[in-house]
Amino acid sequence: MTDQQVAARGSTTRDGFAVLLVAIKREPWIFGVSTVGSLLFGALTVADAWVLGWSTDHVVLPAFDQGKVDGSLLLAILALFLGVAILRAVGIVARRLGAGVMQYRMQAHTRRAVTRQYLSLPMEWHQRHPTGQLLSNANADVEAAWGPIAPLPMAVGTVAMMVIAIIQMLVADVVMALVGLLVFPAVVLANLAYQRLASPLMTRAQQLRAEVSEIAHESFDGAMVVKTLGREPEEMARFAAKAEELRDVNIRAGRIRAAFDPTLAALPNIGVLVVLSVGVSRVLSGATDAGDVVTVAYLLTIVSFPIRSIGWLLGEFPRSVVGFRRVSEVLEARGEMRYGDRSATAEGVGAHVTVENLAYSYDPEQSVLDDVSFVVEPGRTVALVGATASGKSTLTNLMTRLVDPDGGRIIVDGTDLRELAAGELARSVSTVPQSAFLFDDTVRDNVALGADVSDEQIWSALRAAQADGFVAALSHGLDTRLGERGTSLSGGQRQRISLARALVRRPRLLILDDATSAVDPEVEARILAALRSDAGGATLVVVAYRKATIALADEVVHLENGRIADRGTHRELLERSPSYANLVNAYEQQAELAGDMP
Amino acid sequence: MSTTDAATDPEVDEANSTVMDTGDDIRALDTIRRGVHFSPELKEGVWGTLALAVLASVGQVVVPVAVQQTLDRGINGPGGPDVSFTVLMGVAAAAAIVLTSWASYAMTTRLFTTSERGLATLRVKAFRHVHDLPLLTQNTERRGALVARVTSDVDQVSQFLVFGGLLFVVSIGQVLVATVVMVIYSWQLALVVWVCFAPLFLSLRYFQRKLSDAYGTVRRQVGLMLSAISEPVVGAAVVRSYAVEARTQERIDTAISAFQAASTRAQGFTAFSFSLGGVSAGLANAGVLIVGIWLGFAGDITAGEVLAFAFLVTLFVGPVQMGTQILTDAQNAIAGWRRVIGILETPADLVDPGPDGRSLPRGPIDVHLDAVSFSYPGGPRVLRDVTMDIAAGSRIAIVGETGSGKSTFAKLLTRLMDPSEGAVLLDGVDVREISQASLRRSVVLVPQEGFLFDDTVTANVRYGRLGAPEADILASADALGLGDWVAGLPRGLATRVGQRGESLSAGERQLVALLRAHLADPDLLVLDEATSAVDPALEMRIGRALERLMSGRTSVTIAHRLSTAESADEVVVVDKGRVVQRGHHSVLVGQAGSVYAGLHSSWVAQQGR
Secondary structure: HHHHHHHHHHHHHHHHHHHHHHHHOOOOOHHHHHHHHHHHHHHHHHHHHHHHHHHHHHHHHHHHHOOOOOHHHHHHHHHHHHHHHHHHHHHHHHHHHHHHHHHHHHHHHHHHHHHHHHHOHHHHHHHHHHHHHHHHHHHHHHHOHHHOOOOOOOOHHHHHHHHHHHOOOOOOOOOHHHHHHHHHHHHHHHHHHHHHHHHHHHHHHHHHHHHHHHHHHHHHHHHHHHHOOOHHHHHHHHHHHHHHHHHHHHHHHHHHHHHHHHHHHHHHHHHHHHHHHHHHHHHHHHOOOOOHHHEEEEEHHHHHHHHHHHHHHHHHHHHHHHHHHHHHHHHHHOOOOOOOOOOOOOOOOOOOEEEEEEEEEEEEEEEEEEEEEEOOOOOOOOEEOOOOOOOOOHHHHHHOOOOOOOOOEEEOOOEHHHHEEOHHHHHHHEOOOOOOOOOOOOOOHHHOOOOOOHHHHHHHHHHOOOHHHHHHOOOOHHHEEEEOOOOOOOOOHHHHHHHHHOOOOOEEEEEEEEEEEEOOOOHHHHHHHHHHHHOOOOEEEEEOOOOHHHHHHOOEEEEEOOOEEEEHHHHHHHHHOHHHHHHHHHHHHHHHHHHHHO | OOHHOOOOOOOOOOOOOOOOOOOOOOHHHHHHHHHHHHHHHOOOOHHHHHHHHHHHHHHHHHHHHHHHHHHHHEEEEEOOOOHHHHHHHHHHHHHHHHHHHHHHHHHHHHHHHHHHHHHHHHHHHHHHHHHHOOHHOOOOHHHHHHHHHHHHHHHHHHHHHHHHHHHHHHHHHHHHHHHHHHHHHOHHHHHHHHHHHHHHHHHHHHHHHHOOOOOOOHHHHHHHHHHHHHHHOHHHHHHHHHOOOOHHHHHHHHHHHHHHHHHHHOOOOOOHHHHHHHHHHHHHHHHHHHHHHHHHHHHOOOHHHHHHHHHHHHHHHHHHHHHHHHHHHHHHHHHHHHHHHHHHHOOOOOOOOOOHHHHHOOOOOEEEEEEEEOOOOOOOHHHHEEEEEOOOOEEEEEOOOOOHHHHHHHHHHOOOOOOEEEEEOOEEEEEEOOOOHHHHHHEEEOOOOOOOOOEEEEHHHHOOOOOOOOHHHHHHHOOOOOOHHHHHOOOHHHHHHOHHHHOHHHHHHHHHHHHHHHHHOOOEEEEOOOOOOOOHHHHHHHHHHHHHHHHHOOOEEEEOOHHHHHHEEEEEEEEEEEEEEEHHHHOOOOOOOOHHHHHHHHHHHOOOO
């Protein structure tokens, strides 16, 4: 890791500037404002020294020599200092606010673009990318990519300020200016040395922070196990080991900082002392005057501090370049789903579904579905039954067009799914996945999801999903907030909300992918009963393990290794297919076995 | 100007406001005092560090003094410019700079060491305490907040202590030193400087409050934005299959804009408040020169002294601006510290009698519930006046509808909670009197979801008995009839299970949990049966393994399937928090119209037989 960093150092600086250029091109105006602000600040900081020098030579020293002073000169001092100070304040606000506005705007642009990609890229792409990575692409990586914008105007201003200061020193006195010319590069070099020594430690600390956080997450997640086995001391030891490692790295980074901070402060101070010594002999020889000595000394003091901002800028580059690359990968991903222009036709309440020679595979070596064909007549219920990895969930994903098949097609009401216009499919097909996803929103909005439905319709859907009872008991009823920041519901309750979401749309085809797995069997029985009466007329495709669910179906499609092993009613399959009987009877066998044993 | 006032604005942390002591009422100084109490390392050598800080800050006045001396005695000296004096003074000043730089190095090193040591202690203590909190077992969605307590909150305190806390003290010290030096040169000019800065000091509190509000909004908006962004990622399938892309994008865009606006506003306040120091400095510079000249006429001051003041003013401005910045950061840090302390001061719900506690003898345990009632804080009564005996070695199934209170039994028997009234006795001893070590040794709960750590199968099983040799683990696998299953794993016992065990199926996670329980070899086994449906073949394996695990121990199963109840020695039927029926399945099922008969008939209908 560190070897690569060192090897890539040269190009990192170049790439860092390239990333900045993207931002400058996108927001040229605001970059201009903040840079002008920074230059104003820099110029006026230097002007401050000039005002002090001018006042020394033209007002203070003559006044002390002559014992009198012109009132207008005093007024000039006041006007000069105050004017410079106010303009400088304007510069500071323009610089800092400008940098902030630019940074937040770039973050917002990128986040909008990234989330648009998330919404348009197909499910296959989502399945290939871990959730945590996608979240950090839109958050931490965006922040890292535009991190250098914050110190940018200051660094630009500082460079300008250094140039101006050096010119001014040269004008004041060439010999003294040479001293300054030695101090500035020395400060820049010291800064770079600091970055170089400290950044591996900072990176390590960042890594350790992530590890500490992972341990805490895992340990708190498994709190029940930790508690019931009394493993708190061991968990504490595990956490403490990482926390102490982090502590030691922080202390080491602290030592480096402790050494560099006073060094960076001392360099210009030593420079000032040298300037004073040289200055005295220069004044003695008549080459310069006291005012110039003061000016050069002052310039050294004030310009040295902001030089650090160049170090800050360069220090942000490695993080920025990595973040930008990761974000770019998302933005450059291609493969949106293509839609046709047909709209869904609706005759009767239930949809007619034809699955034709369907084939699908995640990798070419191993097909998940192979030559699957069946027809579901309107209003009928089909159960998809099969062992783990037999292809049931893939089939439901294909039916809702989360993915497109490699071969064959699915026809709903006479139209190939791929020919439907965007959004059309959702008008007639609703699906309920096994793991219910709830939005950070109210119960009402979670069920309606923007559809135009009345509260009565929502309640009736909740009733059919057996969710009306606990929703009514929530503190704010339909207005109760769910999701991450809201009330926490049990797995079964979440599934029931998710089911109500499908039911409220009165879909022509309802697909349940083991959607009641976390619901108590008694409650599930009531849901199934309600579905038979309430969703009356809709075509139903159900992935199920439980016999009661399976027995409800008009027809069972038995999948084995991605192929249809058999089709028929539950009773028929039980009689003629030993492998089917084995599968669905395993449950009872277990019960009998338990009864036999002492 | 004071940290105390600035930081007392109530800092509402939404994530935990309902559950934990947020410590909102702890004032800033009090926070620091209590913080030091929990991290005594912070006190170590603090006086030495402060002394070094004072010495280091003296370094700041070396150059201005040198400039003044050079001007007055070197360049404008009575006998014309004096080179040897200037060089001598330069050497002395250089020596002073070296000395003060060393002091600064020593101070910073000490500061980092004590702060980081103190905070590591705080982190670990808080982590340990979180495991004693009651809410963890009930509230899954607040865990992120608890993790933040031991990570980012502590990091913030660290930033503050290392870069802020002492620096703030040092800044005040520098302001004082600068003032003292100024007064020595000229008390009149010192007064001028203070008068010029007075408006800044007076407006500081106002700005602190504004800033605190502004950054509070930023933090809230970040949370909302992150949660909006997570929707198309975590809920990708739902967003697509319901075709709500446009709605989702709109919610995201709104959240992104709100965050952008809040950040920009906060940045505006920061920039404006930061610029004020510079205006005051300009005013002070002009004031010093004008009043200085006027004083010079009266013979009170020399030209060099007036010019030295210009440098002294920068000395004054630097720490003042630094202090302003630190105060802003301090808001967050103190709030974070308060939250961590809030955790540590939330009383643990279960008190471990420790070594004074009693130990349970080995062998099957008999259980007695004596008039046990339980209600969640502020919630309805979940169990009412339950008295019951469970004979040692018997196998009990507890059944009831969702919400009947049956899961509460599991938590009371394993002492994850204590009853509100009454007592739970194991082998005749109140569980509250049994040492945790002995209790956890003898009583094991297998929860619904077998939680696994991101490690190998071996490590996860060994969690049941630390240090158990691999042979024992294999023996457990054989004893539960899982030898072939283990052998069939990609890398056997060395197979990694992934985060939360996600590389394994739900059923396989259950198997690991059962192995873990077997290795722990408890005398009372409490099982909260999993509700989620798994592959039937695996279901059968689980059933067999459970069967073998229970033999020879007292076992209490919270049954979600009546097949479990059928095979139990005795069934306990719970309804609305009361035990309504007890007896063998065959007896209960015959009691027409009873709760159990009802449950049974709906289950039979379910199974389609």
